[in-house]
Amino acid sequence: MNATHIGWAGLLGSFVLVVVAIGLSFSQRLQLSRSMLWASARAAVQLMLVGFALRLVLDPKASVWWAWLWVVVMVAFAGFTIRSRAKEVPGIFLLGTISMLVVVAVSLSVIFGFRVFPIEGRTIVPLAGMMIGNSMTACVLVGRRIVDELSEKSDEVEARLALGQSWQEASRPYVRSALRTALVPQIESTKAVGLVFLPGAMTGLVLAGVDAVDAVTVQLAIMYLILGSVATSVTVIGLGLTRQVFTSDHRLRSIERATH
Amino acid sequence: MLAVMGPEPRANSEPALLEFQAVSFEVPGGPTILDGVSLAVPAGKITVVVGPSGAGKSTLLRLGNRLEVPTAGVIRFRGEDLGLGDPRALRRNVGMVFQKPVPFAGSVRMNLLVAHPGATESELENVLDRVGLNGSFLDRVADELSGGEAQRMCIARTLLTRPVAILMDEPTSALDPENRSAIETLARDLANEGIGVVWITHDLDQAHRIADRAFVLIDGRNASEEETVAYFTQRMPEGES
Structure with missing residues (x-):
């Protein structure tokens, strides 16, 4: 069978x-x-x-551009999904879409630059899908967390600004905390892999009859890429969103005001 | 002796360290909070701003520290439009103490180092002495300080930026009489050192105790002479006339 x-x-x-x-x-x-x-x-x-x-x-005979077009559609769809899941976060559609583009550009450059996988439709689409899917969830989490942190701690942020700190310095402790919150689940799941669950790609390869060790190496490469993608996407969202809630003259905008 | 000032600085008054000239502030798409307010803050004096709740007193201070920008009018610091310079440098010169103490996470030392990352141990101890605390507080957790101690630490934090003016937004409103009195004395000491202190309160007893000069704000504008007299007469502490 x-x-x-x-x-x-x-x-x-x-x-x-x-x-x-x-x-x-x-x-x-x-x-x-x-x-x-x-x-x-x-x-x-x-x-x-x-x-x-x-x-x-x-299809091996199909042009690889169809695969890239597929990736573009995935990125746009991810932007809409992020917006629908984090409506309260100002400008999240644009930031989310940019963040997905950065993730795809960075992760696929590494994969194909180091010739981890060949540049083919059958590698481009599923790999980009995995990077985008995992990063999307982290983006929603970090966006919400940053908005919560900066609105709940707005008095502390303004007290820091009032001491002459720049917006980057004044927001750093709160943004850092939000980034950690978004990254820790990915780190934990990377740690638990193999012990608690067998990840999807590896399971699929084993079912397809690939040698278990070969399946593991592929899975490991994917997990490292996912970890890197999630870190990249939350950093892009974190920096972009934080910049958006401050003015260029280091004042904190009202988050509600930034929402429209 | 309390000198109540009108909208325009008096001709013989001290040169202003901080000067608000016909300053207005509107919330975008919202109400007008300040409407053409003028006042001058000299060095070495306590300038008290009084007025009922919602008169725009806190907004006035936020404008002075450039946490907000006016929608009309000019605010000058040492004669220069404060909208033109680096806001970070301005904020170190014009310190701000908020109504509710805002300790940051971590120890008192960590809080003080936010204001002056390169401060030496003796500088930290000296500034704590100056606000009536001492070096033993440096390793205390800031969140665990009492209200009075936390407010003093916040003042010490502000002093570490070496301000020439300090804006104090009802700094004693949440404190007991003993701490309130200590912080009033501290404000007087700062003024005696040459710092221009702006103190907001709606407590007329306190205004009488500490003010060298006082301005009345009503509905976001400078009160007229009649309104000022009426305000002080209506709310005059017992035993005074």
């Missing part, structure tokens, strides 16, 4: 587990049966559409 081709029958077989989940929800009166069914159906439709589109993009 080929582990990478489960077929429609295999997919239907795995759906039995969704039926089990719905049954549990029903028996425990969780009232989540409909949500579970809707989520499963939606995931199926979305992924199928993506699968067929990717088949065209990743």
Whole structure:
């Protein structure tokens, strides 16, 4: 049996587990049966559409520019997603989109510059997707955290400004705390990998019949890239957002005022 | 003796260290907080600004430290428009003490070093002595100080920038009588050293105790002579006339 081709029958077989989940929800009166069914159906439709589109993009005969176009769409979509998840953060759409572009540029330059992977549609799209997906969550977290820190501690920030500190100096302790909050979960998950869970890429490779050690090296490279991407994206958001809540003459803007 | 000043500085008054000339401030898309306020702050005196809540007193101080910028009028520091210079240098010259003490995380030493990163141990001890604390406070956690101690530490922090004027926004409003009296004495000492002190209060007893000069603000503007008389008469402490 080929582990990478489960077929429609295999997919239907795995759906039995969704039926089990719905049954549990029903028996425990969780009232989540409909949500579970809707989520499963939606995931199926979305992924199928993506699968067929990717088949065209990743076709070895297709131009690699289709893959880059796919990345551009992912970056724009990530910008919208960040905005919808952190509406209270002023200017987050632009900052989020810039941050995703920086992440893609830096991480793919490293991957392809050091020839970790060849420049092909089948490498560009999934790698960029992983960098963007992980960075997106961290961006939302750090954006919200910076706004919370600087509005909750606005009296301290202004007391620092009143002592003659620049906006960079006055905001540093609070921005640093926000960046740490956003980065620690990624560091923790990097530490726990292999001990607590087997990450998706490695699991996929092993299922596809790749040697376990080869699968691990690929996974490690990806994890390092994700860590670097998350650090890059939160730093871009952190610096950009902080700059935005101060005036050029070192005054703290009202965060509410900056929201519109 | 309390000298109540009108909107314009008197001809024979001391040269102004800090001067507000027809200063207005509006919140963007919001209300007018100050409307054409003028006042002058000389060196070596305590200038008290009194007025009811919402009169714009705190905003006036924030303008003096350039935490806000006026929407009209000019504020001059030593004769220069303070909007033209480096705000960081201005803020070190014109210190600010807030109504509620704002200790930063960490020890008293760390708080003081924010104001003067290169300060020596003896400089830190001296400034604490100056505000009625002492060197034993240096390793105390700033967040754990009492209200009076925290406010004194904040004043010490401000003094480390070597200001020539200090703007004090109701610095004793949250303190007990003993600490209030100590900080009033400290303000007098600072004025005697040549520092121009601006002290905001709505406590007329306090204004009478400490003011060399007083300005009344009502509804964001300088009170007229009649309003000033009415304000002081209505709220005159018992036993005074």
